[in-house]
Amino acid sequence: MLGKYKAFSLALYLVVAIVFFSTEASAVKSYLFRKCEENPFCKRNRHYADQISSLSQPWEAPYEIDISTLTGLKDGTLTANILKITATGDKVELPLTVKFLKSGSVRITVDEKIRADGDIEVYGSDKLQKRRYNTLDEWALDGHIENAQDSTIEVTQTDSEISIEYGNGNKVVFVAKPFEVKFYRNGETQVILNDRGLLNYEHWRPKPTGEDAKDPQIGPYELEEGLWEDKFDSKTDKKSKGPEAIALDVTFVDYKHVYGIPEHADKLSLRETRGGPGNHEQPYRLYNVDIFEYETNSPMAMYGSIPFMQAHKPSGSAGVFWLNSADTYVDIIKTKSNDEKVLNSKQSTQTHWISEAGLLDIFVFLGDSPEEINKLYSDVTGFLQLPQTFSIAYHQCRWNYNSQDDVLEVNDNFDKHDIPYDVIWLDIEYADEKKYFLWNKKVFPDPVDMLNELDTTKRKLVTINDPHIKADENYDIFNKVDKNGLAIQDAKGGSRKGHCWPGESIWIDTLSPKARQYWDSLFASGSEFAGAATNWHIWNDMNEPSVFSGPETTAYKDDIHFGGWEHREVHNVYGLTYHNATAEALKLRYSNAQRPFVLTRAYFAGSQRVGPMWTGDNMAKWEHLKIATPMILTSGVAGMPFAGADVGGFFENPSHELLTRWYQAGAFYPFFRGHAHIDSKRREPWVPGGEYTEAISSALKLRYKLLPTLYTAFQKSSVDGSPILKPVYYISPDNEDSFDVDDEFFVGDSGILVKPITDEGAISTNIYLPDEEIYYDYNNNDITLQGAGEHSYSAPLNTIPIVVRGGHIHVVRERERRSSTLMKYDPYTVVIYLNKDGNAEGSLYADDGETYNYADGEYLETKFKFEGTTLVSTPNNGEKLSKYLESLWIEKVVIVGYKGDVGSTVQVSQDETEKSAIVSKEGNVVVVKPRVAVASEFKIELGLN
Ligand SMILES: *[C@@H]1O[C@H](CO)[C@@H](O)[C@H](O)[C@H]1NC(C)=O
Numbered sequence: 001m002l003g004k005y006k007a008f009s010l011a012l013y014l015v016v017a018i019v020f021f022s023t024e025a026s027a028v029k030s031y032l033f034r035k036c037e038e039n040p041f042c043k044r045n046r047h048y049a050d051q052i053s054s055l056s057q058p059w060e061a062p063y064e065i066d067i068s069t070l071t072g073l074k075d076g077t078l079t080a081n082i083l084k085i086t087a088t089g090d091k092v093e094l095p096l097t098v099k100f101l102k103s104g105s106v107r108i109t110v111d112e113k114i115r116a117d118g119d120i121e122v123y124g125s126d127k128l129q130k131r132r133y134n135t136l137d138e139w140a141l142d143g144h145i146e147n148a149q150d151s152t153i154e155v156t157q158t159d160s161e162i163s164i165e166y167g168n169g170n171k172v173v174f175v176a177k178p179f180e181v182k183f184y185r186n187g188e189t190q191v192i193l194n195d196r197g198l199l200n201y202e203h204w205r206p207k208p209t210g211e212d213a214k215d216p217q218i219g220p221y222e223l224e225e226g227l228w229e230d231k232f233d234s235k236t237d238k239k240s241k242g243p244e245a246i247a248l249d250v251t252f253v254d255y256k257h258v259y260g261i262p263e264h265a266d267k268l269s270l271r272e273t274r275g276g277p278g279n280h281e282q283p284y285r286l287y288n289v290d291i292f293e294y295e296t297n298s299p300m301a302m303y304g305s306i307p308f309m310q311a312h313k314p315s316g317s318a319g320v321f322w323l324n325s326a327d328t329y330v331d332i333i334k335t336k337s338n339d340e341k342v343l344n345s346k347q348s349t350q351t352h353w354i355s356e357a358g359l360l361d362i363f364v365f366l367g368d369s370p371e372e373i374n375k376l377y378s379d380v381t382g383f384l385q386l387p388q389t390f391s392i393a394y395h396q397c398r399w400n401y402n403s404q405d406d407v408l409e410v411n412d413n414f415d416k417h418d419i420p421y422d423v424i425w426l427d428i429e430y431a432d433e434k435k436y437f438l439w440n441k442k443v444f445p446d447p448v449d450m451l452n453e454l455d456t457t458k459r460k461l462v463t464i465n466d467p468h469i470k471a472d473e474n475y476d477i478f479n480k481v482d483k484n485g486l487a488i489q490d491a492k493g494g495s496r497k498g499h500c501w502p503g504e505s506i507w508i509d510t511l512s513p514k515a516r517q518y519w520d521s522l523f524a525s526g527s528e529f530a531g532a533a534t535n536w537h538i539w540n541d542m543n544e545p546s547v548f549s550g551p552e553t554t555a556y557k558d559d560i561h562f563g564g565w566e567h568r569e570v571h572n573v574y575g576l577t578y579h580n581a582t583a584e585a586l587k588l589r590y591s592n593a594q595r596p597f598v599l600t601r602a603y604f605a606g607s608q609r610v611g612p613m614w615t616g617d618n619m620a621k622w623e624h625l626k627i628a629t630p631m632i633l634t635s636g637v638a639g640m641p642f643a644g645a646d647v648g649g650f651f652e653n654p655s656h657e658l659l660t661r662w663y664q665a666g667a668f669y670p671f672f673r674g675h676a677h678i679d680s681k682r683r684e685p686w687v688p689g690g691e692y693t694e695a696i697s698s699a700l701k702l703r704y705k706l707l708p709t710l711y712t713a714f715q716k717s718s719v720d721g722s723p724i725l726k727p728v729y730y731i732s733p734d735n736e737d738s739f740d741v742d743d744e745f746f747v748g749d750s751g752i753l754v755k756p757i758t759d760e761g762a763i764s765t766n767i768y769l770p771d772e773e774i775y776y777d778y779n780n781n782d783i784t785l786q787g788a789g790e791h792s793y794s795a796p797l798n799t800i801p802i803v804v805r806g807g808h809i810h811v812v813r814e815r816e817r818r819s820s821t822l823m824k825y826d827p828y829t830v831v832i833y834l835n836k837d838g839n840a841e842g843s844l845y846a847d848d849g850e851t852y853n854y855a856d857g858e859y860l861e862t863k864f865k866f867e868g869t870t871l872v873s874t875p876n877n878g879e880k881l882s883k884y885l886e887s888l889w890i891e892k893v894v895i896v897g898y899k900g901d902v903g904s905t906v907q908v909s910q911d912e913t914e915k916s917a918i919v920s921k922e923g924n925v926v927v928v929k930p931r932v933a934v935a936s937e938f939k940i941e942l943g944l945n
Helices: 004-014 017-021 040-053 370-381 404-416 447-455 476-483 513-522 567-589 622-637 656-666 690-705 707-720 883-887
Strands: 063-066 077-085 091-100 106-110 154-157 161-166 170-175 180-185 188-193 229-232 235-238 246-252 257-260 284-286 308-313 316-322 328-334 349-355 360-367 394-396 423-426 435-439 460-464 468-470 498-500 503-507 536-540 598-600 672-674 745-747 752-754 764-769 774-777 784-786 789-794 802-805 808-812 828-833 840-846 860-867 870-875 889-896 905-910 913-922 925-929 938-941
Touching: 040 246, 040 328, 040 349, 077 161, 091 161, 180 316, 180 360, 188 316, 188 360, 246 360, 257 349, 257 622, 308 370, 316 349, 316 370, 360 370, 370 707, 394 690, 404 423, 404 447, 435 468, 435 476, 447 460, 468 476, 476 503, 476 513, 513 567, 536 567, 567 598, 622 656, 656 672, 656 690, 690 707, 707 745, 707 808, 707 840, 764 784, 828 840, 828 860
Parallel strands: 394 423, 394 672, 423 460, 460 536, 536 598, 808 840, 828 889
Antiparallel strands: 063 077, 077 091, 091 106, 106 360, 154 161, 161 170, 170 180, 180 188, 188 246, 229 235, 246 349, 257 308, 284 328, 308 316, 316 360, 328 349, 468 503, 498 503, 745 752, 752 802, 764 789, 774 784, 774 802, 808 828, 840 860, 860 870, 870 938, 889 925, 905 913, 905 938, 913 925
C-alpha cells in the first residue's frame, strides 16, 4: 500500500518540480525504473545480442567444454570445465556441474573458478564475499531434492559431444565447441541452450587504472559501459566486484507460446519484446520493486519475481527455471514462419536471459502436459503450503480501519447485512507512529479484547508488519536491530538508513539467523501485542524492500547482507526471507498447532511454501480488473497459485458497477480480499446498497458455498503443484486456439469455467469453449452449450458468467453461515455434471482445516464416479480418522444432465446396509437426499425402484 504520501516524499527526493505537476500524476512513474538501456549490464548484453544477430557469417560463441576434464557419472552428477576464450586469448575456467534429478529434470550450474577460489580483488568493503552468490538454494529450493540413481542414466561420449539419456524418453546432448546444450523428448528437439551463441559470462578482471583506461578484455562485439560504476536517478552504484553479469539464450523449439516469469501486469501468453505491433520494446524485467499505480500490458518489473518460464505445444510442454536472485531481464522473440516453406512451417520462441550477478544456474523440465511441468518445477522449489480454511474465505481490508470501535462496527455490519466474512485487516495506522509491534493505544486501547470479540464468530485479525524499522532511539526494536548489526548494512558498514512510512528507518536483514531469531521473539505468545490470542495473523508489505529514498524505490545494490553478500546478488529473494521469517515466527507462536497465514507482496521462486501473494497497489479501473485475471493465471502457471488482486482496486473510487463486477471475479481468486486506499471512500459490501449489494452478497455466498471445492483444489496443488485457477489450455492442451485465452479460467478440476465481466456496462459476454464436451449453464442447469468456439452468455449485473464442463463432479456446502469456521460441521452436497456419455467423476478432500494433523494422516479423500445410473464413492482416506471427519456427511446429490426416469426412490448402500432415499427430477436435474457418511464407501443406484 502506498500513495500520495509516497508520491510526495519521492517528489522531495527527486527535486524535479515538473513531476509533481505533471498531468500524468496518476500513471506509473516509469522514469523511476530502469529500462534495459539504462541498466548497463542489460544494455551490454542486448548490444551483444544485436551485434551477433547482425553478423553475416555463422557465429562461433567463444565457449567450449574441455572434454578432457569430464568426470564419470557419480551420484547423478557430471562435471567438466567450460573454457571462455577472452578477447586477449586467455582461457577463463568456468566449472560446469550437471545434475540429473530423481524427478526427471536436469540442473546445469556454471561457476567461475577464480572467484570461487577467492583469487580476486574486491574494490569495496572487506566484508564482501569474493565468490558468486551460491546459497540461493537454501531459500528458493525445497531442500528435499534427490539426484537420480546412476543406473537410470546412460552417458555416451565422443570427442565433440556428450549425450545423456535420462528420465522417461529424455535426452540431453552437450556439444563441446561452441558450447551448446540440446534437450530432446520422444525424439523431438525441445529446448536448446546457447542456440544463438549469446552466452556471456562476465569474468573477473582487474580494474583498469589510470584515466580513461580501456579494459583489454572487452571483445569486438562487447560494450564497455558501467562495468565498475554507474549512476541512475543521481544515485551511484559502485560495483566492487567488477562486471559479473551472466546471460544465456534459450530456444523453445516449435513452441509458439511461453508463459510465466511473473510478476508483470500483462497477458498470459508472453509477448515478444523486441518491438513490432502488439509487442513490447523492452524485455520483461524481474526486479522486486514498489511500483505504485502500475501500468497494465507492460513488461516493467513489479513486486515479485519468479524466473520460471513454461512453454506449451500440442505435442508436449517444457519449462526453464533460471535460479538467480539478481536484477534480471528476459527478451522474447518468435521466429517468423518462413513463406518459402509454408507447409509445416514451424514457429519457435527464442528467449534471452540476462542477470546482473550470481551463478548461471538453470533447470530444464520436459513433459507431456503443463501439469507435468508444474510438478517438476514444484519438486524443485516446493509445493504450496496447504492453507487454513479461513484463509481461502473472504478478507475485509482497508487502509485503514481507524480504531477498535471501527473494527468491531464493521464486524457487526457483516452480520447485520447477512454477509459472510472471515478476516478483518489492519493497515499501518494501527501502529504507534508506524512502529510495528506497538499499538496506537489511543484508538486501540484493548486489542486483545478486540481479538476475543472477533473470535466469538471465529473471525480473525490480520495486522500489517513491514521490514522497515523506525530509526527512533526510544524504540527498543530499533536499538536492538541497529546495535546488534541485524539490519541491512550500507557499503560503509553501518545500518542502511533510508526513508519509509515511519520516516527515517533501517531494514531488518532476515538473511541473518540472529535477526530471524530476534524476529521470532517479537511474535511470541503472551507478548504484549496480541497476548495469547490464536486468531492473529500477519501481512508482509513493502518487503521488496521498499525504500522511498533509494534507487528505484528500493535498497542500494551495494548494500551488504549477512554472509557478506551484496544486495545486488540477493535482491529478488530478500522479500522471501522476510516472509519466511514471519511465517516461522508465527509457527513458533502457535507451537505448530495451526498453519501460519502470512500474505506477502514481494516474492520469489519458493514463496509458495510460505504463503499467498497479491498483485499490490492496483487501481479502481476496469483495465485493472481485466488484467488481474491473466496475472493470477500466470502466478499459478509459475507455481505460486495462492494469489489474488485487491478487489475494488486499491487507488481511487470504483463505481458501484465496477465494485460489483470485481467481487464477482474476486469470488474465484485463490486469495480473496477487498482493499482500499486511505483517500478512497468506504466500500464495504453493504455500502453501494440495492442491487449492487445484493449481487456482491451473492458472489460472497457463492465463494463460501464453493469452499470445499476450492479447498480440494488447494490440497491437490499442495501435492502436485497444479494451478488452482487453470488457464483454458490446461484443459485443452491439443487445441492451439485456446493457448492464449486468458480472460476465463477453470477452477481446479471441478469443470467450473468462469468468464468474469470486465467491461463497463457489459450485460453479456462470449464464453469460449475449448472442446466439444457439453457445458451446462451454472445459473440455469437446463441450458447447455456445445461446440468449440465462442458462445454468447447473458450476464446482467446480478449474474456471473459460469458454465460447467460435463464429466466433472464437485462438492459444496449450502448452509449460509457468518464465517467459514462456522460451516465446519455442515453437510455436503455433491454436484454431478454428466458428460456426453452420461458419466462424471471428481473428488473431495477434507481435514480439520487448521492444524498439521493432516500430515499424520488425519484427512478424508473421496473419489466420486458416476457411470450410467450409479454413483460410487471410493474413499482413499488417511490412516486415522478423527470423530470430526467421521461425522461429515452428504445430505444431497445433484445430477445434472440425467436423461432417464428416476421414479420416487433410489437404492443407497453403505457399510453393508441398504436403504432407499427420496429422489426427484425437474428438467434435466435429479436430486437425491441420501444421508451418507463421506468417510466410507457408498453406492447410489438410480432407476431400480
Ligand atoms: C523458512 O525457511 C527455512 C529454511 O529454508 C525452512 O526450513 C522453513 O520451512 C521455511 N519456513 C516456512 C514457513 O516456509
